[in-house]
Amino acid sequence: MGLVFKICGEDEWRSAELEEIFRGSDVDLRDGFIHFSTAEQLAETAAKHFAGRRDLLLVAADTEALGEALRFEPSRGGALFPHLYAPLPISAVRFIEPMPLRADGTHLLPSPERLRSR
Secondary structure, three states: OOEEEEEEEHHHHHHHHHHOEEOOOHHHHHHOOEEOEOHHHHHHHHHHHOOOOOOEEEEEEEHHHHHHHEEEEEOHHHOEEEEEOOOEEHHHEEEEEEOOEOOOOOEOOOOHHHHOOO
């Protein structure tokens, strides 16, 4: 099992918990898939797309549970990014953690060991 990660606002995620499915953020809905990142891509994704936001959660999803709807496709700089072409079922989520801002304005991410946890 591997993990992929979705950064989203706490309000978006709390709504998904009530429905037991995450349909995506506005950007995801516009693009036709849910944007995820690998552990190695997280810091850059947070800095590029979520700079300064204080209301963020990091959602870790099991790649096996996402099945064939998860595809790794070229994106920023040609790197392969995980894209989910289906709603994210809450049952595929392995953990959720807050992403507080540090004093320097960057987001605090879980330890590399936690990002590899299953």
